[in-house]
Amino acid sequence: MRAVVYRGPYDVEVAKKKDPAIEHPADAILQVTRAAICGSDLHLLHGLVPDTRVGSTFGHEFTGIVEEVGPAVRALKKGDRVVVPFNIACGACFYCSRNLTACCENSNPNSDVVGGCFGYSHTTGGYDGGQAQYVRVPYADVGPMKIPDDMEDEQVLFLSDILPTGYQAAEMGEIKGGEVVVVFGAGPVGLFTAKSAWLLGAGRVIVVDHVEYRLDFARRYAGVETVNFKKVDDIVMYLKEICGGRGPDVCVDAVGMEAEGSTPHRLLGLKLKMEAGAATVIGWCIDTVRKGGNVSIIGVYGPPWNFVPVGTAMNKGLTLRMNQCNVKRYMPHLLKHIREGRIDAKAIITHRFPLRQAKEAYRIFSDKRDGCVKCVLLPQA
Amino acid sequence: MTLQERGVDLPPERRPGVPMEKTPPRPLAHGEHSLPPVSSSLLPPRGVSGILRRKAYRVPGHRPAHWMMLLLADRIEVMEFKLRRLLRWLLLPAAALFLLRVVRR
Numbered sequence: 001m002r003a004v005v006y007r008g009p010y011d012v013e014v015a016k017k018k019d020p021a022i023e024h025p026a027d028a029i030l031q032v033t034r035a036a037i038c039g040s041d042l043h044l045l046h047g048l049v050p051d052t053r054v055g056s057t058f059g060h061e062f063t064g065i066v067e068e069v070g071p072a073v074r075a076l077k078k079g080d081r082v083v084v085p086f087n088i089a090c091g092a093c094f095y096c097s098r099n100l101t102a103c104c105e106n107s108n109p110n111s112d113v114v115g116g117c118f119g120y121s122h123t124t125g126g127y128d129g130g131q132a133q134y135v136r137v138p139y140a141d142v143g144p145m146k147i148p149d150d151m152e153d154e155q156v157l158f159l160s161d162i163l164p165t166g167y168q169a170a171e172m173g174e175i176k177g178g179e180v181v182v183v184f185g186a187g188p189v190g191l192f193t194a195k196s197a198w199l200l201g202a203g204r205v206i207v208v209d210h211v212e213y214r215l216d217f218a219r220r221y222a223g224v225e226t227v228n229f230k231k232v233d234d235i236v237m238y239l240k241e242i243c244g245g246r247g248p249d250v251c252v253d254a255v256g257m258e259a260e261g262s263t264p265h266r267l268l269g270l271k272l273k274m275e276a277g278a279a280t281v282i283g284w285c286i287d288t289v290r291k292g293g294n295v296s297i298i299g300v301y302g303p304p305w306n307f308v309p310v311g312t313a314m315n316k317g318l319t320l321r322m323n324q325c326n327v328k329r330y331m332p333h334l335l336k337h338i339r340e341g342r343i344d345a346k347a348i349i350t351h352r353f354p355l356r357q358a359k360e361a362y363r364i365f366s367d368k369r370d371g372c373v374k375c376v377l378l379p380q381a
Numbered sequence: 382m383t384l385q386e387r388g389v390d391l392p393p394e395r396r397p398g399v400p401m402e403k404t405p406p407r408p409l410a411h412g413e414h415s416l417p418p419v420s421s422s423l424l425p426p427r428g429v430s431g432i433l434r435r436k437a438y439r440v441p442g443h444r445p446a447h448w449m450m451l452l453l454a455d456r457i458e459v460m461e462f463k464l465r466r467l468l469r470w471l472l473l474p475a476a477a478l479f480l481l482r483v484v485r486r
Contacts, residue, residue: 008459024419050451051434053424054462092415097406106418113442126421138419141410171398177391198382201391273452304445328409329397342382
């Protein structure tokens with residue numbers, strides 16, 4: 001088969017690779033029909049995630065058609081169309097049975113930090129991802145959700161990650177009705193966080209970024225106010241000022257480890273590797289949110305540590321919530337929102353490429369060129 | 382989304398992640414029995430980077446040394462890969478040259 005293959009930092013190519021095979025009785029093999037490039041794939045591409053091995057295939061947002069199932073698989077059969085959560089989860093361990101599938105203890109037995117994920121380095125289990133013609137899906141009875149016959153793959157593709165991730169980010173903000181919510185990051189996750197904040201009852205939603213076309217998109221797509229942090233003197237003071245002096249009730253970090261906006265963080269985190277990426281946005285969230293407010297962190301950070309103002313968080317009495325998204329528990333609920341027209345997830349796709357042009361797709365997405373919000377690869381084209 | 386639809390998920394019981402942990406615990410599949418752990422057999426450690434990776438996994442994840450060794454191994458592996466690719470490229474013309482000489486003799 002052909003697959004996107006990692007060759008080193010800033011270097012991927014499309015190459016021939018051995019077809020995946022059933023390795024465990026509960027595995028399935030999918031023929032991939034759509035595979036998106038996620039903002040967090042860029043952290044892998046940029047060499048920031050430990051144990052990203054040369055030869056690995058990225059891609060944790062995909063849909064596909066079941067090609068083959070292992071002898072223990074009951075819920076799927078050949079020909080089923082499915083969308084697959086990025087978490088690999090056994091469905092029965094201590095965590096899965098509490099619906100914390102991101103923390104599954106059977107899908108990444110080498111680690112007690114994180115469960116298994118598709119295409120996200122050997123730190124999360126070393127499974128190949130879906131940016132390929134075929135992919136192996138472990139625990140196939142647990143994660144994959146059948147796509148309703150009347151729906152297209154692209155309508156539900158983002159149930160695999162960014163839509164539930166955005167929803168969970170807003171949900172962790174513990175919105176009770178009427179709150180002011182600031183979302184840092186106008187990328188795909190930030191957009192879905194903003195949409196979800198409205199669904200959860202926010203009174204005002206403000207999205208912060210520095211990429212003007214993405215802020216335009218956020219205004220149109222999510223009906224939010226926007227702020228370009230490069231156009232104000234001090235983003236923390238500015239946000240406090242426009243939020244009645246105290247600051248917003250909820251701040252969400254939908255950016256993660258490659259944030260712009262702080263030279264010291266970029267130097268220490270991205271150049272010198274003295275912290276796990278630039279934790280600029282966590283600092284902004286803690287400094288901006290009102291006392292007693294909530295900070296929700298959904299942006300990805302690597303181990304082992306980051307420089308964040310914990311003392312300020314403690315003194316302000318903040319609640320900090322964070323987790324990889326437990327995708328499975330959100331799928332049916334968000335499918336309903338898509339079906340009933342409250343969320344048009346497909347509308348954020350700005351670019352589609354055949355798999356053979358994946359290198360170009362990564363370049364455009366990474367450089368934020370050509371008005372790119374979301375890239376989708378077509379592995380069978 | 383219409384203005385009326387804003388706040389449709391305001392009641393906590395409509396929120397899939399509230400409460401965060403489902404109690405009592407309930408398996409998502411396979412009935413009550415669990416399946417054995419899964420793993421990936423792809424890209425096993427090899428070369429100098431592989432030695433370092435094996436060493437790293439003997440150190441627990443809460444120690445920075447674990448992650449530093451892995452990051453170092455990542456960089457070494459890229460160098461190993463580039464060296465292998467270079468050697469492969471050099472090997473082809475060398476073999477062709479050798480064959481040409483043999484034929485000429």
